[in-house]
Amino acid sequence: MTRPVRPVRVPADGVAVWTQLARPRPWLPAVLLVGAAASLGGGLLADSPTQVWGSAALAVAAVAVGGVRVTVDARGLTLSGLLGVPRYRVPLGRIAAADVVEVAPLAFGGWGLRLSRRGEVGVILRAGPGLRVDRIAGRPLVITVDDAATGAGLLRALLAQR
Amino acid sequence: MFVVLHPDHRNPLYLQLVAAIRGAIVRGDVTPGERLPAARDLAESLGMNMHTVLRAYRMLADEGVIELRRGRGAVVTRRPEGRAQVEAAARELADLARAHGMAREEVLALLADESPGRSR
Numbered sequence: 334m335t336r337p338v339r340p341v342r343v344p345a346d347g348v349a350v351w352t353q354l355a356r357p358r359p360w361l362p363a364v365l366l367v368g369a370a371a372s373l374g375g376g377l378l379a380d381s382p383t384q385v386w387g388s389a390a391l392a393v394a395a396v397a398v399g400g401v402r403v404t405v406d407a408r409g410l411t412l413s414g415l416l417g418v419p420r421y422r423v424p425l426g427r428i429a430a431a432d433v434v435e436v437a438p439l440a441f442g443g444w445g446l447r448l449s450r451r452g453e454v455g456v457i458l459r460a461g462p463g464l465r466v467d468r469i470a471g472r473p474l475v476i477t478v479d480d481a482a483t484g485a486g487l488l489r490a491l492l493a494q495r
Numbered sequence: 496m497f498v499v500l501h502p503d504h505r506n507p508l509y510l511q512l513v514a515a516i517r518g519a520i521v522r523g524d525v526t527p528g529e530r531l532p533a534a535r536d537l538a539e540s541l542g543m544n545m546h547t548v549l550r551a552y553r554m555l556a557d558e559g560v561i562e563l564r565r566g567r568g569a570v571v572t573r574r575p576e577g578r579a580q581v582e583a584a585a586r587e588l589a590d591l592a593r594a595h596g597m598a599r600e601e602v603l604a605l606l607a608d609e610s611p612g613r614s615r
Binding site for chain 2: 341342343344346347348349350351352353354402404406407408413415479480483487
């Protein structure tokens with residue numbers, strides 16, 4: 334289901350950027366942290382190094398889902414972790430379309446980095462509106478982020494300007 | 496946070512950036528406690544010098560709207576009030592008018608109609 338996109342106009346000699354922090358529901362990192370703590374306790378009791386390292390990985394994941402910065406500028410769409418890494422960019426020249434879609438996490442099989450049944454790559458941090466970017470080649474990308482209407486609008490304006 | 500800069504505008508770029516960020520905070524696009532993008536990243540997005548962005552951040556810090564923390568970047572402290580809110584709204588009105596091709600005089604005439612004694 335698509336939702337309205339905010340019309341955005343960028344003057345020919347102007348520059349524009351839209352950047353928004355995509356934040357998960359507060360319980361998502363909390364659940365991962367509690368899981369990590371429980372797993373660490375179990376790993377220490379059972380003297381299992383694998384489980385201890387697994388717990389550490391879970392703790393890192395909890396921090397990583399603390400937020401993703403979504404940026405649209407003349408270079409295209411950029412997703413970056415809160416510490417600047419990891420960073421992933423879809424160059425403007427590879428983007429075919431931008432839309433706002435209603436995201437149901439279950440259609441993506443849950444939260445996190447997901448693949449939907451329709452073949453979309455999803456960065457799913459909550460339910461609700463998200464930004465969907467169709468690539469000229471490759472899977473569409475969906476990320477749940479506030480004010481996706483402006484992000485999609487700017488992408489469309491930049492695409493029209495090319 | 497949405498920023499459009501007009502290089503030919505009479506306002507210098509860093510002041511346009513200050514107005515745009517202040518507006519984003521007033522509207523609640525960026526909330527207290529949230530971090531602004533790293534100055535270097537924002538500068539790259541806008542194709543401008545990092546020092547121009549830092550100058551804008553410093554000005555917002557002087558206003559008390561953001562706090563510059565070593566190693567943590569710029570963090571929003573509170574929503575601007577009063578005069579800053581009016582400035583943000585004015586900037587938004589100017590952008591909207593420009594987008595629809597309205598002349599400055601037309602906008603000023605509209606504002607003049609909003610005289611204090613106006614009947615409602």
